[in-house]
Amino acid sequence: MTRFYIIRHAEAEGNLYRRVHGWYDSLITDNGYRQIAALAGRFQDVPIDAVYSSDLFRTRTTAGAIWKPRALALHTRSDLREIGVGAWEDRTWGDLERHDAQELLRFNHSVPEFRVEGAETFDQVQTRMKRALLDLARLHPEQTVAVFSHGTAIRCLQGALRGLGPGEMDALGHSDNTAVTCLEVEDGQARILFENDNSHLPEEISTLARQKWWKEQGGRAADANLWFRPLDMQNEAAWYRAARQDAWLDIHGPRIPFDGEGFVNDALRCWRQDPAQAVVCAMRGDETVGVLQLDLERHAGQDVGYIPFVYMTPQHRKQGLGVQLIGQAVSVYRPLGRRYLRLRCAPDNAVAQRFYRKYGFIKVGEDKGARITLDLLEKYIGYEPNQA
Template sequence: MQGTRVYLVRHGETEWNNSGRYQGHSDVALSSKGRRQAELLRERFRHISLDGVYSSDLSRARETAATIAAPHGLEVNTVTGLREINFGTWEGLTYQEIIARFPREWEEWRQDPGNRIVPGGESFQQVKERVWEAFNGIVRQEKGRSILLVAHGGSLRTLICAILELDLTAVWRFRLDNTGVSIVDCYDDKHILVLLNDTHHLETLGGPDGSGIL
């Protein structure tokens, strides 16, 4: 039985990742380091067969995807449903600034990320629903093929929780580094997580530093 192989990739680093600012729907470009990470990822994927490339419509994901797609002669298909969580009034703020200004809302969100809505933004349940719908639509369209999907730390976490049928409190239980690679094999009756957050292509940069969890 032939499945659909999906390579899940988090975008390269941005200056907001580096400074610990929550990006959400803000369209923050890749930093010079993020572009170098994407170039290293391009070399990793150069000899991997890809039939299609998809990304969030935000530039940090789109540019990462385009860098990887170039040697394959593939266009990037942008999908709004793959966007990062909307952080509303928290966008552009650091963790320290958020807990100082929104201590109650922050704690409620950390304890129950699935149901608590970020002020002016989304809950992780809302993110999971739109990302899961987008993902399944892509898999149906690309059935039996090998595809690359570039998105964001938060949106990919919710997707992995959906694949593994985990409660959304599990989004805090694993890391997804900038340009970390995960692999999912999709079949009609199940999805199998094959690889999670592999970053060996970053070894020449000293490996991942874990900056910017979202």
């Protein structure tokens, strides 16, 4: 008999930024590292003989909670990966709700008819996950093995072990980040002892505790998932100027003159670099809720992705939406090889300062402009192959 602990990876960028990450190799969030520490405490006195994970960064990093304290080897296998979603990779859930709602419904119900260009089917994921489990049982008879995988992949495995095919898994629960499923395999047969247990996570660091989608019957997304559209600076410059003015007055008040023309001209310069990505509106359904401006040329030689403007409309602030704009910046800059995000923030803008600190930005200097001095904040978004 082989005992398995099947563990989902810690909170990663896709969970935080509300983006679809299957085989996309995302990083662990700051909260995810707190979850890893809690997981390590849970397993402190549990005997483990071998550790396996998918070959993606988020699982390999989470696996460190078990293999590092024991000085075990970490074995990686691509057949433990999340479901590959092909053309959906790194799109926002809001974008899919907007532009591919029917296929998203099929995905949420794990039906056999789910088809996306370049993506796996649920049947394929069930087959490879069950095959991987039985292979590991063959390799480790009479041992205890920790296996690190992904939410949908683990759910497919749980369904396969119950004899539930695609389209029959709606009643299965959803796994929190670092949640644990325990099962035993003997003579090719598996017995589930418990599943999706996140009792080691205090509520304040649980990912599912702050999300609603998993509570909705049928798996419908109930959280506010944003999508992004290009802001046409030739026809929407007045809207951009108004957003800039609102942000300026909110931070500085009327004591420092607002240079609307200067801001619009700078946005036009950025927009011409890439009209599709450099200046975008954050959308919640049909409603514009924010603006993100990127300068694709500034600081490019320093491996920096510069963000001149992040804005949420007043009625949509303090709702946890702003981090999705940071996720959009990561999505644009990482493929360009940028290793850092950089932006400026007024030192007396306490709300913005707290927001950026919460999501990993640190002060690296000051920018002494003609009228005011601003803090320079940076966030690391690079990826080192051996970092895990």
